[in-house]
Amino acid sequence: MKTARVAFAGxxxxxxxxxxxxxxxxxxxxxxxxxxxxxxxEPGTIVALGLNYADHVKxxxxxxxxxxKDEPLVFLKTPGSTLGHRGVVRRPAGVHFMHYECELAxxxxxxxxxxxxxxxxxxxxxxxxxxxYAVRDYLENWYRPNLRAKNRDGGTVLGPWLVDAADVxxxxxxxxxxxxxxxVVQSGTTANMIRDVAWLIEYLSAFMTLxxxxxxxxxxxxxxxxxxxxxxxxxxxxGIGRLSSTIVGDxxxxxxxxxxxxxxx
Amino acid sequence: xKPPPLRSAAxxxxxxxxxxxxxxxxxxxxxxxxxxxxxxxxxxxxxAHQPPYRAPPRAPVLYVKxxxxxxxxxxxxxxxxxxxxxxxxxxxxxxxGRAACRVPAAEAMSFxxxxxxxxxxxVPHESLYRPSVRERAFDASCVLGPRVVALDALDxxxxxxxxxxxxxxxxxxxxxxxxxxxxAQLIADVSEFMTLHAGxxxxxGVRHPAPTIEAGQRWSVECEPIGALHGEALAAREGxxx
Numbered sequence: 001m002k003t004a005r006v007a008f009a010g011x012x013x014x015x016x017x018x019x020x021x022x023x024x025x026x027x028x029x030x031x032x033x034x035x036x037x038x039x040x041x042e043p044g045t046i047v048a049l050g051l052n053y054a055d056h057v058k059x060x061x062x063x064x065x066x067x068x069k070d071e072p073l074v075f076l077k078t079p080g081s082t083l084g085h086r087g088v089v090r091r092p093a094g095v096h097f098m099h100y101e102c103e104l105a106x107x108x109x110x111x112x113x114x115x116x117x118x119x120x121x122x123x124x125x126x127x128x129x130x131x132x133y134a135v136r137d138y139l140e141n142w143y144r145p146n147l148r149a150k151n152r153d154g155g156t157v158l159g160p161w162l163v164d165a166a167d168v169x170x171x172x173x174x175x176x177x178x179x180x181x182x183x184v185v186q187s188g189t190t191a192n193m194i195r196d197v198a199w200l201i202e203y204l205s206a207f208m209t210l211x212x213x214x215x216x217x218x219x220x221x222x223x224x225x226x227x228x229x230x231x232x233x234x235x236x237x238x239g240i241g242r243l244s245s246t247i248v249g250d251x252x253x254x255x256x257x258x259x260x261x262x263x264x265x
Numbered sequence: 266x267k268p269p270p271l272r273s274a275a276x277x278x279x280x281x282x283x284x285x286x287x288x289x290x291x292x293x294x295x296x297x298x299x300x301x302x303x304x305x306x307x308x309x310x311x312x313a314h315q316p317p318y319r320a321p322p323r324a325p326v327l328y329v330k331x332x333x334x335x336x337x338x339x340x341x342x343x344x345x346x347x348x349x350x351x352x353x354x355x356x357x358x359x360x361x362g363r364a365a366c367r368v369p370a371a372e373a374m375s376f377x378x379x380x381x382x383x384x385x386x387x388v389p390h391e392s393l394y395r396p397s398v399r400e401r402a403f404d405a406s407c408v409l410g411p412r413v414v415a416l417d418a419l420d421x422x423x424x425x426x427x428x429x430x431x432x433x434x435x436x437x438x439x440x441x442x443x444x445x446x447x448x449a450q451l452i453a454d455v456s457e458f459m460t461l462h463a464g465x466x467x468x469x470g471v472r473h474p475a476p477t478i479e480a481g482q483r484w485s486v487e488c489e490p491i492g493a494l495h496g497e498a499l500a501a502r503e504g505x506x507x
Contacts, residue, residue, distance in 0.1 A: 044331075044332060045331035045332055045333065047331075047398075071395075071399075073395060073396075074396065074398040074399075075396040075398065076328070076329035076331055076396065076398060076402065077329070078294050078296065078329060078459065079293075079294065080294065080459060080460055080461075080462055080465075081459065138324065138458070140320075140322055140323060140324060140326075141317050141318045141319055141320075141394055142299070142300070142318060142322040142326040142393055142394070143299065143326055143327070143328060143393060143394075143395065143396045143397070144394060144395060144396075145396075146324065146326065146327070147296075147327045147329075147458070147459060148324045148457075148458045148459075151327075151458075151459055152458050152459060153366070153458075153459055153460050206346070207345050207346070207399055207402070207403045207404070208331065208333045208334075208398075208402045208403055208404060209333045209404050210333070211332070211333065214331075255367070
């Protein structure tokens with residue numbers, strides 16, 4: 001089963017896919033562009049992985065320090081950064097490199113405390129797609145990736161659907177890709193994760209209790225490229241969903257001039 | 266398997282304090298500022314200019330305390346596997362009253378509802394290059410409360426904390442004056458890139474060096490008029506591999 005959370009005609013609704021678009025729980029059938037899409041679950045703790053695909057590690061190898069592969073690179077995000085399907089994301093004027101990251105998002109459904117790898121997937125409610133945007137101009141080498149680069153408003157796009165774990169027999173056999181303005185710019189497979197979903201749940205739950213609604217963003221494969229104002233960015237995972245967002249400029253937010261043109265390269 | 270609840274049930278069982286003025290409750294977002302004490306950066310010395318850092322930080326260095334870490338006064342916190350001690354990181358914390366997005370420092374305090382006390386327990390770690398999630402996000406490592414007081418009851422930039430830690434307990438007094446980013450500047454610099462929402466908690470930062478405790482030892486932190494928090498470190502739980 002696939003479920004979404006949408007706003008329509010003055011209320012929040014649960015919705016399911018329909019041939020015409022989606023069907024609200026109350027029976028109304030709507031087109032995709034008639035509703036406001038929210039993240040398909042209310043996000044609790046957001047745990048994100050960096051450098052979790054062998055190909056992406058190779059892509060960034062010049063930037064990495066020795067021993068980087070020993071411990072997974074984990075960082076936390078706040079729910080304020082989340083955005084639903086068809087949302088807009090701000091690209092600050094003057095930045096040189098803002099990029100998408102297509103990721104499999106694993107939503108926890110049952111409290112996980114010191115679970116073993118073999119039992120780990122029983123704690124998963126379902127899966128959705130995440131686009132975990134980054135603005136590399138703002139990267140600094142302190143608690144890197146720092147929140148200014150990775151936890152910006154609208155920088156964690158989630159959806160459109162939460163797909164029941166029962167409908168995803170093998171989360172490590174999913175093709176994923178990013179399409180910018182109709183051109184495929186990133187493609188990979190969850191088979192290339194360095195730490196798979198079950199491993200991550202065992203690792204994290206060994207020191208932090210995971211609860212229903214917590215989500216693990218499992219990292220992105222190679223192929224991150226710059227996006228510009230006006231770009232339509234689609235992150236897609238076979239069998240999970242097709243998540244769209246659009247890049248907009250400062251003027252939408254009433255920002256008239258750039259106060260700082262930061263480049264940390 | 267049940268689907269996750271549309272509203273997280275755990276939030277309603279949370280140990281966070283409620284209070285009788287807006288925004289009445291906390292959102293569950295707790296963000297801390299690292300290296301806000303000039304002494305912490307000074308202690309790094311030349312290291313801050315060398316790899317992997319290459320330059321001192323420009324934006325605030327922030328970290329997130331997730332909801333599994335929240336604990337009320339009286340918390341008993343097991344050491345994570347492999348840890349021998351915990352730092353007792355006491356910080357005055359701002360409670361945001363209304364959405365603050367790109368606010369200038371001169372207006373920032375009008376977005377603050379009040380103050381509370383946070384004791385951030387973390388495993389001592391030398392490297393600040395990667396987010397230290399293992400060292401900072403373990404269960405019961407963020408003790409918050411006991412009250413939220415309105416801003417007119419306490420100036421967050423002129424607060425005094427009394428910290429007792431270890432056995433025999435050593436008392437130290439820490440105040441919040443002279444931080445690199447006082448409250449208003451911190452809100453300005455954080456809200457430049459992430460909106461702070463009503464009920465979010467922003468730690469001003471821990472004075473350097475923070476005292477440490479070992480398993481079996483207690484700590485307490487007091488700040489008037491917020492009150493006092495207490496806790497104890499326990500040995501790592503049986504079955505935890507180091």
